[in-house]
Amino acid sequence: MMSKPVLEAHAISVRRGPSEILDDVSLSVASDGQLLVRGPSGSGKTTLFNILGLLSTPTSGSICVSGTEASTLKRKQRALIRRDTIGFIFQDFQLVPDLTAFENAALPQDHTGERDEEWLETLFEELAISHLTTQYPGTLSGGEKQRVAIARALANRPDVLLADEPTGQLDPKTTSRVLEFLLRLHESTDTALVTISHDPSLEREFDQTVYLENGSLYDDAPSNSRQSHVQPL
Numbered sequence: 281m282m283s284k285p286v287l288e289a290h291a292i293s294v295r296r297g298p299s300e301i302l303d304d305v306s307l308s309v310a311s312d313g314q315l316l317v318r319g320p321s322g323s324g325k326t327t328l329f330n331i332l333g334l335l336s337t338p339t340s341g342s343i344c345v346s347g348t349e350a351s352t353l354k355r356k357q358r359a360l361i362r363r364d365t366i367g368f369i370f371q372d373f374q375l376v377p378d379l380t381a382f383e384n385a386a387l388p389q390d391h392t393g394e395r396d397e398e399w400l401e402t403l404f405e406e407l408a409i410s411h412l413t414t415q416y417p418g419t420l421s422g423g424e425k426q427r428v429a430i431a432r433a434l435a436n437r438p439d440v441l442l443a444d445e446p447t448g449q450l451d452p453k454t455t456s457r458v459l460e461f462l463l464r465l466h467e468s469t470d471t472a473l474v475t476i477s478h479d480p481s482l483e484r485e486f487d488q489t490v491y492l493e494n495g496s497l498y499d500d501a502p503s504n505s506r507q508s509h510v511q512p513l
Protein backbone atom coordinates (compact mmCIF):
# COMPACT_ATOMS: atom_id res chain seq x y z
CA MET A 281 0.00 0.00 0.00
CA MET A 282 1.26 3.50 -0.81
CA SER A 283 1.78 5.64 2.28
CA LYS A 284 0.32 9.11 2.39
CA PRO A 285 2.64 12.06 1.85
CA VAL A 286 3.81 13.81 5.02
CA LEU A 287 5.32 16.70 3.07
CA GLU A 288 4.24 17.98 -0.33
CA ALA A 289 5.62 21.03 -2.05
CA HIS A 290 3.79 22.15 -5.16
CA ALA A 291 5.24 24.67 -7.63
CA ILE A 292 7.23 26.57 -5.02
CA SER A 293 8.90 29.75 -6.17
CA VAL A 294 10.86 32.13 -3.98
CA ARG A 295 11.91 35.57 -5.15
CA ARG A 296 13.98 37.91 -3.02
CA GLY A 297 14.28 41.28 -4.70
CA PRO A 298 15.27 40.71 -8.30
CA SER A 299 16.56 37.15 -7.75
CA GLU A 300 14.59 33.96 -8.22
CA ILE A 301 16.03 31.69 -5.53
CA LEU A 302 13.65 28.76 -6.08
CA ASP A 303 11.85 28.25 -9.37
CA ASP A 304 8.79 26.00 -9.62
CA VAL A 305 10.01 23.34 -7.18
CA SER A 306 7.68 20.40 -6.47
CA LEU A 307 8.36 17.34 -4.36
CA SER A 308 6.55 14.80 -2.24
CA VAL A 309 7.77 12.75 0.72
CA ALA A 310 5.78 9.74 1.91
CA SER A 311 5.16 9.36 5.65
CA ASP A 312 7.66 6.49 5.66
CA GLY A 313 9.84 7.97 2.93
CA GLN A 314 13.38 9.23 2.75
CA LEU A 315 14.76 11.86 0.44
CA LEU A 316 18.15 13.44 -0.10
CA VAL A 317 18.20 16.88 -1.72
CA ARG A 318 21.65 17.50 -3.09
CA GLY A 319 23.01 20.69 -4.52
CA PRO A 320 26.08 22.89 -4.54
CA SER A 321 26.59 25.91 -2.30
CA GLY A 322 24.17 28.69 -3.21
CA SER A 323 21.75 26.43 -5.12
CA GLY A 324 18.88 27.25 -2.73
CA LYS A 325 19.05 24.33 -0.28
CA THR A 326 18.64 26.31 2.91
CA THR A 327 15.86 28.36 1.34
CA LEU A 328 14.05 25.12 0.45
CA PHE A 329 14.68 23.75 3.97
CA ASN A 330 13.04 26.85 5.49
CA ILE A 331 10.05 26.54 3.18
CA LEU A 332 9.55 22.81 3.78
CA GLY A 333 9.83 23.40 7.54
CA LEU A 334 7.23 26.20 7.45
CA LEU A 335 9.85 28.61 8.74
CA SER A 336 9.30 30.94 5.82
CA THR A 337 6.63 31.30 3.14
CA PRO A 338 7.13 31.01 -0.60
CA THR A 339 6.41 33.82 -3.06
CA SER A 340 4.08 31.37 -4.81
CA GLY A 341 3.19 27.69 -4.59
CA SER A 342 1.86 25.58 -1.73
CA ILE A 343 3.07 23.31 1.04
CA CYS A 344 0.99 20.51 2.55
CA VAL A 345 2.01 18.90 5.82
CA SER A 346 0.21 15.61 6.55
CA GLY A 347 -2.54 16.71 4.16
CA THR A 348 -3.01 20.18 5.68
CA GLU A 349 -2.42 23.11 3.37
CA ALA A 350 0.04 25.13 5.44
CA SER A 351 1.18 27.97 3.19
CA THR A 352 -1.95 30.02 3.81
CA LEU A 353 -2.10 29.48 7.58
CA LYS A 354 -1.33 32.20 10.10
CA ARG A 355 2.09 32.25 11.75
CA LYS A 356 0.78 30.77 15.02
CA GLN A 357 -0.95 27.84 13.34
CA ARG A 358 2.15 27.12 11.29
CA ALA A 359 4.16 27.09 14.52
CA LEU A 360 1.82 24.47 15.99
CA ILE A 361 2.10 22.21 12.94
CA ARG A 362 5.87 22.65 13.09
CA ARG A 363 6.01 21.74 16.75
CA ASP A 364 3.80 18.68 16.40
CA THR A 365 5.15 17.27 13.14
CA ILE A 366 8.66 18.36 12.25
CA GLY A 367 12.06 17.81 13.84
CA PHE A 368 14.74 20.26 12.69
CA ILE A 369 18.47 19.84 12.45
CA PHE A 370 19.84 23.26 11.53
CA GLN A 371 23.11 23.72 9.71
CA ASP A 372 24.33 26.02 12.50
CA PHE A 373 22.73 23.85 15.26
CA GLN A 374 21.02 26.76 17.08
CA LEU A 375 21.69 25.40 20.55
CA VAL A 376 20.91 27.64 23.54
CA PRO A 377 24.27 28.61 25.10
CA ASP A 378 23.16 28.72 28.74
CA LEU A 379 21.42 25.35 28.75
CA THR A 380 23.31 22.06 29.10
CA ALA A 381 23.41 19.55 26.24
CA PHE A 382 20.64 17.53 27.89
CA GLU A 383 18.48 20.60 28.57
CA ASN A 384 18.92 21.70 24.97
CA ALA A 385 17.77 18.31 23.70
CA ALA A 386 14.82 18.37 26.13
CA LEU A 387 13.57 21.78 24.92
CA PRO A 388 10.94 20.46 22.47
CA GLN A 389 9.57 18.20 25.21
CA ASP A 390 9.47 21.12 27.64
CA HIS A 391 7.46 23.09 25.06
CA THR A 392 4.86 20.35 24.72
CA GLY A 393 4.79 19.67 28.46
CA GLU A 394 6.00 16.09 28.97
CA ARG A 395 9.60 15.10 29.61
CA ASP A 396 10.52 11.62 28.42
CA GLU A 397 14.01 11.31 29.87
CA GLU A 398 14.31 7.67 28.94
CA TRP A 399 13.91 8.50 25.25
CA LEU A 400 16.41 11.36 25.56
CA GLU A 401 18.88 9.01 27.23
CA THR A 402 18.42 6.49 24.42
CA LEU A 403 19.10 9.23 21.88
CA PHE A 404 22.25 10.37 23.70
CA GLU A 405 23.46 6.76 23.85
CA GLU A 406 22.77 6.08 20.16
CA LEU A 407 24.53 9.29 19.19
CA ALA A 408 27.49 8.48 21.49
CA ILE A 409 27.17 11.68 23.53
CA SER A 410 25.95 10.25 26.87
CA HIS A 411 29.09 11.54 28.58
CA LEU A 412 28.29 15.11 27.54
CA THR A 413 24.83 15.61 29.09
CA THR A 414 25.87 18.26 31.62
CA GLN A 415 28.21 20.21 29.35
CA TYR A 416 27.28 23.57 27.86
CA PRO A 417 27.39 24.12 24.08
CA GLY A 418 30.39 26.44 24.43
CA THR A 419 32.45 23.50 25.70
CA LEU A 420 31.46 21.09 22.90
CA SER A 421 33.16 20.45 19.56
CA GLY A 422 31.28 21.12 16.32
CA GLY A 423 30.51 17.43 15.85
CA GLU A 424 29.30 17.08 19.45
CA LYS A 425 27.02 20.11 19.08
CA GLN A 426 25.67 18.61 15.87
CA ARG A 427 24.72 15.39 17.65
CA VAL A 428 23.03 17.31 20.50
CA ALA A 429 21.06 19.13 17.77
CA ILE A 430 20.08 15.75 16.31
CA ALA A 431 18.89 14.52 19.71
CA ARG A 432 16.83 17.70 20.12
CA ALA A 433 15.31 17.24 16.65
CA LEU A 434 14.15 13.75 17.64
CA ALA A 435 13.03 14.56 21.19
CA ASN A 436 9.33 14.73 20.31
CA ARG A 437 9.39 11.78 17.89
CA PRO A 438 8.52 13.94 14.88
CA ASP A 439 6.67 12.60 11.83
CA VAL A 440 9.35 14.04 9.61
CA LEU A 441 12.95 14.88 10.32
CA LEU A 442 14.26 17.79 8.29
CA ALA A 443 18.03 18.00 8.30
CA ASP A 444 20.26 20.69 6.77
CA GLU A 445 23.77 19.23 6.33
CA PRO A 446 23.33 16.96 9.39
CA THR A 447 26.79 15.46 9.11
CA GLY A 448 28.68 18.52 7.90
CA GLN A 449 30.80 18.73 11.05
CA LEU A 450 31.40 15.02 11.55
CA ASP A 451 34.37 12.85 10.66
CA PRO A 452 33.67 9.91 8.30
CA LYS A 453 33.35 7.35 11.11
CA THR A 454 30.90 9.45 13.13
CA THR A 455 29.04 10.34 9.90
CA SER A 456 28.45 6.62 9.23
CA ARG A 457 27.32 6.04 12.79
CA VAL A 458 24.91 8.97 12.82
CA LEU A 459 23.51 8.13 9.36
CA GLU A 460 23.10 4.51 10.29
CA PHE A 461 21.17 5.59 13.39
CA LEU A 462 18.94 8.02 11.48
CA LEU A 463 18.14 5.38 8.87
CA ARG A 464 17.46 2.75 11.55
CA LEU A 465 15.15 5.17 13.32
CA HIS A 466 13.48 5.92 10.01
CA GLU A 467 12.91 2.17 9.47
CA SER A 468 11.73 1.33 12.96
CA THR A 469 9.51 4.31 13.67
CA ASP A 470 8.42 5.41 10.19
CA THR A 471 9.92 8.83 10.71
CA ALA A 472 10.20 10.36 7.26
CA LEU A 473 13.70 11.64 6.61
CA VAL A 474 14.48 14.66 4.44
CA THR A 475 18.14 15.58 4.27
CA ILE A 476 19.66 18.49 2.44
CA SER A 477 23.34 18.31 1.67
CA HIS A 478 26.10 19.12 -0.79
CA ASP A 479 27.88 15.87 0.15
CA PRO A 480 27.81 13.31 -2.71
CA SER A 481 28.84 10.48 -0.37
CA LEU A 482 25.40 10.56 1.31
CA GLU A 483 23.73 9.47 -1.93
CA ARG A 484 24.44 5.79 -1.49
CA GLU A 485 22.63 5.82 1.87
CA PHE A 486 19.35 7.20 0.54
CA ASP A 487 16.60 5.53 -1.51
CA GLN A 488 15.91 8.68 -3.45
CA THR A 489 18.03 11.68 -4.38
CA VAL A 490 16.94 14.84 -6.15
CA TYR A 491 19.21 17.65 -7.28
CA LEU A 492 18.89 21.36 -6.77
CA GLU A 493 20.78 23.54 -9.22
CA ASN A 494 20.30 27.32 -9.47
CA GLY A 495 16.93 27.05 -7.73
CA SER A 496 15.49 24.30 -9.96
CA LEU A 497 14.95 20.71 -8.88
CA TYR A 498 15.96 17.73 -11.06
CA ASP A 499 15.48 13.97 -10.71
CA ASP A 500 18.87 13.31 -12.26
CA ALA A 501 22.18 14.91 -11.49
CA PRO A 502 22.73 17.83 -13.88
CA SER A 503 25.45 16.72 -16.29
CA ASN A 504 28.01 19.31 -15.20
CA SER A 505 27.77 18.43 -11.52
CA ARG A 506 27.82 14.71 -12.33
CA GLN A 507 30.97 15.23 -14.31
CA SER A 508 32.61 17.16 -11.51
CA HIS A 509 32.14 14.16 -9.20
CA VAL A 510 33.51 11.54 -11.58
CA GLN A 511 36.29 9.73 -9.81
CA PRO A 512 39.33 8.77 -11.86
CA LEU A 513 39.56 5.00 -12.26
Ligand SMILES: Nc1ncnc2c1ncn2[C@@H]1O[C@H](COP(=O)(O)OP(=O)(O)OP(=O)(O)O)[C@@H](O)[C@H]1O
Pocket residue numbers: 296297299301319320321322323324325326327328478
Ligand atom coordinates in the same frame (compact mmCIF):
# COMPACT_ATOMS: atom_id res chain seq x y z
N1 LIG B 1 16.87 36.90 1.65
C1 LIG B 1 17.64 36.81 0.56
N2 LIG B 1 17.83 37.87 -0.26
C2 LIG B 1 18.60 37.79 -1.36
N3 LIG B 1 19.26 36.67 -1.73
C3 LIG B 1 19.12 35.58 -0.95
C4 LIG B 1 18.32 35.58 0.22
N4 LIG B 1 18.38 34.34 0.80
C5 LIG B 1 19.19 33.61 0.00
N5 LIG B 1 19.63 34.34 -1.05
C6 LIG B 1 20.51 33.87 -2.15
O1 LIG B 1 19.90 32.73 -2.72
C7 LIG B 1 20.87 31.75 -3.07
C8 LIG B 1 20.54 30.43 -2.37
O2 LIG B 1 20.77 30.54 -0.97
P1 LIG B 1 20.71 29.30 0.03
O3 LIG B 1 21.17 29.76 1.37
O4 LIG B 1 19.35 28.71 -0.04
O5 LIG B 1 21.76 28.31 -0.65
P2 LIG B 1 22.38 26.92 -0.13
O6 LIG B 1 22.23 25.97 -1.26
O7 LIG B 1 21.77 26.54 1.17
O8 LIG B 1 23.91 27.29 0.08
P3 LIG B 1 24.97 26.69 1.16
O9 LIG B 1 25.14 25.24 0.82
O10 LIG B 1 26.20 27.53 0.85
O11 LIG B 1 24.41 26.95 2.52
C9 LIG B 1 22.21 32.34 -2.68
O12 LIG B 1 22.80 32.87 -3.84
C10 LIG B 1 21.87 33.41 -1.68
O13 LIG B 1 22.81 34.44 -1.70
